Amino acid sequence: MTGIGIKLDLQRKDFHLRINTTLPAKGVTVIYGHSGSGKTTLLRALAGLENIPGADIQFQDSLWQKAQQFVPVHNRPLGYVFQESSLFEHLSARKNLLFAQKRADKSRCKIDWEQIVELLGIGDLLDRFPAQLSGGERQRVAIARALLVQPKLLLMDEPLASLDQARKREILPYLDKLKRELDLPMVYVTHSPEEVAHLADYLVVLDKGEIVASGNLAETLTRLDFPIHLGEEAGAVLEAKVVERDAHWGLSKIEISGGHLWFRDNGIAVGEYVRIRIFARDVSLAVTPHDDTSIINSIPATVLELEADNHKGLMLVRLQLNDDIIVARVSTLSCHKLNVEPGKRFWAQIKSVAIVQ
Numbered sequence: 001m002t003g004i005g006i007k008l009d010l011q012r013k014d015f016h017l018r019i020n021t022t023l024p025a026k027g028v029t030v031i032y033g034h035s036g037s038g039k040t041t042l043l044r045a046l047a048g049l050e051n052i053p054g055a056d057i058q059f060q061d062s063l064w065q066k067a068q069q070f071v072p073v074h075n076r077p078l079g080y081v082f083q084e085s086s087l088f089e090h091l092s093a094r095k096n097l098l099f100a101q102k103r104a105d106k107s108r109c110k111i112d113w114e115q116i117v118e119l120l121g122i123g124d125l126l127d128r129f130p131a132q133l134s135g136g137e138r139q140r141v142a143i144a145r146a147l148l149v150q151p152k153l154l155l156m157d158e159p160l161a162s163l164d165q166a167r168k169r170e171i172l173p174y175l176d177k178l179k180r181e182l183d184l185p186m187v188y189v190t191h192s193p194e195e196v197a198h199l200a201d202y203l204v205v206l207d208k209g210e211i212v213a214s215g216n217l218a219e220t221l222t223r224l225d226f227p228i229h230l231g232e233e234a235g236a237v238l239e240a241k242v243v244e245r246d247a248h249w250g251l252s253k254i255e256i257s258g259g260h261l262w263f264r265d266n267g268i269a270v271g272e273y274v275r276i277r278i279f280a281r282d283v284s285l286a287v288t289p290h291d292d293t294s295i296i297n298s299i300p301a302t303v304l305e306l307e308a309d310n311h312k313g314l315m316l317v318r319l320q321l322n323d324d325i326i327v328a329r330v331s332t333l334s335c336h337k338l339n340v341e342p343g344k345r346f347w348a349q350i351k352s353v354a355i356v357q
C-alpha cells in the first residue's frame, strides 16, 4: 500500500468518530473542521497516542495497528508537533535538538541538522532556553526537534493555534519552505482557513466525527454540492509561478495550468511559486474573448457542472482550465442566455487574484 490507511470507530458518550479513509503518503494533508469535530482524536490514533480498540492503521507497508497488534508511539517513525510547544524547559534549544538527534533512527539520516536549522531560521536561537523564546520561536524549535527524529511522517496538531495573527504570518513561510524542500509527508490539523489555503495539497473535512469531504485541494474546495468556503466566499486555490513583472504598469504575470494571469505586482520575484485565491464572485463568463472590458484576464474554460447558489438569481459554475479548476458565480439569467451547460467552452474573465500570504 502506498498511502496511510485509517479505519476506526470510537463511541464516547455523545461523540462518535467514524473514519475509513486512505490519505496520501506525500505532500501536506490538512484535517480541517470545527472545534470538537474529532481532528485531534484522529491524529492521536494515527500516532499511537490513543489506542482505539478495533482500529486498523497502516502506514505504507507497515501495519501500526490491527486486531491485537499495536505499535506504540515510540516505535512509529513519526514526528509530532503539538499546539503548545512541548520543549524541555531545563534544556537550551540546542540541547532539545540534540536530544531528538540521539533518539533518531540512524539508518534514516535524511534530514540534516544544518539544513533544518537553516530552513527554520533558528541558528541564532540555539543557546537560548525555551523561556527566552517567543511563542513563534518555540514552535520553530519544536518543529526542528520533531524533524531531527528523522520521521517518515510529520504530524502537526494546530501548531499555530497558540500564536497571535502576526506570529502565525511569521511562521507560515517556514512551513511553506519545509513543504517545498523536504520530501516528507505531513498530516496537519487545523480549523484555520488561512492555513488550509497556504499548506494543503490534500484536504479532509471532518464534521461531528465523520469525513464529509476529502480529496485534492482543488477538487475539494471547488465542489458545488458541498461548498467549503475558506473565509466568506466560495472560490479556488491554485499554484502559480511568477514569470514576468511589468514595472511600468505595476503588474505581475503568473502562470497557471490554463494560461497566465496578470495581477497587481506585490514584489514577488520572477521564478517564485505562489498560491493564489480566485473567488467565484470575481469570475464571469464570455462567449468570445473581449478586449473592450476593463478585465485583463481572459482564459479558455470548459464547464464541468453548475448548481444553484444560495440565492435563486445566482448560479455557481465549476470550470476546468487545463489541470486547474475554478468556480464562477454567474446570474441565473446569464446562464440561461449563454446556454451554460457541462462540456461547453467559454472564456473565464477573472477580475482579481489574491495572493495567499
Ligand SMILES: Nc1ncnc2c1ncn2[C@@H]1O[C@H](COP(=O)(O)OP(=O)(O)OP(=O)(O)O)[C@@H](O)[C@H]1O
Pocket: 012, 015, 033, 034, 035, 036, 037, 038, 039, 040, 041, 042, 191
Ligand atoms: N480523552 C477524552 N475523553 C472523553 N472525551 C474526549 C476525550 N478527548 C476528546 N474528547 C471529546 O471528543 C470530541 C472530539 O475531540 P477532539 O479533541 O478530537 O476534537 P477537535 O476537532 O480536535 O477539537 P479542537 O479543534 O477544539 O481541538 C469532543 O467532543 C471532545 O470533548
